[in-house]
Amino acid sequence: MKILSINTENNSLKFSLFDMKDESIITSGLFDRIGLEGSNYTIKYNGEKISQEIEVIDYNDVVRILLEKLIDLEIIKTLDEIDGVGHRIVQGNDKFVESMIIHEDLLKELEGMNNFLSLNNSYNILGIRAFMKYLPNTVMVAVFDTAFHQTMDEEAFLYSVPYKWYKEYGVRKYGFYGTAHKYATNSLKSVLGKENFKLISCYLDMNGSVTAIKNMKSVDTSTGFTALSGIMGGTRSGDIDSSIIPYVMEKEGKNVGEIIDDLNRNSGLLGLSEFSSDMREIISKCDEGDEKALLTRSKYVRRVVDYIAQYYVLLGGVDAISFSGVLGENSVPLRREICEKLACLGIEIDLDANSKMGEQVKISSNSSSVDVYVLPVNEELMIAQETVNKIKNR
Numbered sequence: 001m002k003i004l005s006i007n008t009e010n011n012s013l014k015f016s017l018f019d020m021k022d023e024s025i026i027t028s029g030l031f032d033r034i035g036l037e038g039s040n041y042t043i044k045y046n047g048e049k050i051s052q053e054i055e056v057i058d059y060n061d062v063v064r065i066l067l068e069k070l071i072d073l074e075i076i077k078t079l080d081e082i083d084g085v086g087h088r089i090v091q092g093n094d095k096f097v098e099s100m101i102i103h104e105d106l107l108k109e110l111e112g113m114n115n116f117l118s119l120n121n122s123y124n125i126l127g128i129r130a131f132m133k134y135l136p137n138t139v140m141v142a143v144f145d146t147a148f149h150q151t152m153d154e155e156a157f158l159y160s161v162p163y164k165w166y167k168e169y170g171v172r173k174y175g176f177y178g179t180a181h182k183y184a185t186n187s188l189k190s191v192l193g194k195e196n197f198k199l200i201s202c203y204l205d206m207n208g209s210v211t212a213i214k215n216m217k218s219v220d221t222s223t224g225f226t227a228l229s230g231i232m233g234g235t236r237s238g239d240i241d242s243s244i245i246p247y248v249m250e251k252e253g254k255n256v257g258e259i260i261d262d263l264n265r266n267s268g269l270l271g272l273s274e275f276s277s278d279m280r281e282i283i284s285k286c287d288e289g290d291e292k293a294l295l296t297r298s299k300y301v302r303r304v305v306d307y308i309a310q311y312y313v314l315l316g317g318v319d320a321i322s323f324s325g326v327l328g329e330n331s332v333p334l335r336r337e338i339c340e341k342l343a344c345l346g347i348e349i350d351l352d353a354n355s356k357m358g359e360q361v362k363i364s365s366n367s368s369s370v371d372v373y374v375l376p377v378n379e380e381l382m383i384a385q386e387t388v389n390k391i392k393n394r
Helices: 059-072 104-111 118-134 147-151 163-169 178-192 244-252 256-265 268-273 279-287 291-315 325-330 332-341 379-393
Strands: 002-009 012-019 024-032 040-045 048-053 082-089 139-144 198-203 209-214 217-221 320-324 371-374
Touching: 002 118, 002 379, 012 059, 012 379, 024 059, 024 379, 040 059, 059 118, 082 118, 082 379, 104 118, 118 139, 139 379, 147 178, 147 217, 178 198, 178 209, 178 217, 178 320, 178 379, 198 291, 198 325, 209 291, 217 291, 244 256, 268 279, 268 291, 279 291, 279 332, 291 332, 320 325, 325 332
Parallel strands: 002 082, 082 139, 198 320, 320 371
Antiparallel strands: 002 012, 012 024, 024 040, 040 048, 198 209, 209 217
16 A cells, blocks of 8 residues: 655645555655745655756646656556555644544635634645645545644643633644654554553654653643744744733734744744754854853753653653654754753663664663653654555545
């Protein structure tokens, strides 16, 4: 069975084609700057990387070209070889607690969602409709980033605001990056050989989150009504006092949308450092003694540690802490600093083990009270797995 995993965002479409017999990747790539000047694609296949600048106006162009290239490059012989297409959907609210086979009524329901992330969903839907146009007989599956977190109870997902806001407007914590956290959870299940464990999953990427997990289920997570809350990100502020918004609106003469845009695009690592949203560049500047870089790095570590400590207490102790995402999997100094801040909980890492990057490894020492793992995530494979399950059980 061959499954396409699709992640459609603003002006980009990322894809991976898997052979699900052994879950091996056949090809992957990216269409970037869709509808903009300098639009291009990159396709990786058989150890080669093919890149070309092309003119694409919309997602229909992208999907048509992608499918043509799969055949032209003899990656597949016919489109019938594609047994299913899994699509990442950012926001499923609390209506979708699992992945769903896509049909017109589902798309209309997604289009009708009215919240801060409806824009993200609109790009996902454009991608879905394009694939439905060119692969009308192929099963399409929606994989929701929010679904994994719908096991949270009311105490966790409700805000201390008028209850009416929740009942009438859907104001509540939804949680995001659920696909990544679910993958990490499944990886630890394979390592431990059991499901009854307590895990704090740290997905540290350009933006990311921390999640408390008990017996394979999300108990609480750092992101909330939108992905803007929680730990700081590359350009996102993370948690702030909401009173800052009207205050800065008045000071700078901006409307609420402009301030939210600043919190999403001009804050986080970029906002504090004033020079980069890339933690690698910030760490490099730290080595040079740059004061803002040192402050930014310390603030990031502190926010992650705050959530780990909070969830350690919530869960009544944990069996494991995991790191994933680009930073979690590859930033040796960040993992070390975070764990050093957690030494009061009896957490200790093995420096040699921690020196490894991008691979699954236990980095805690034998004397550590909590096992600490690096658990690389493959969200595209998780999407493919969900798609196969839905196809087999429909």
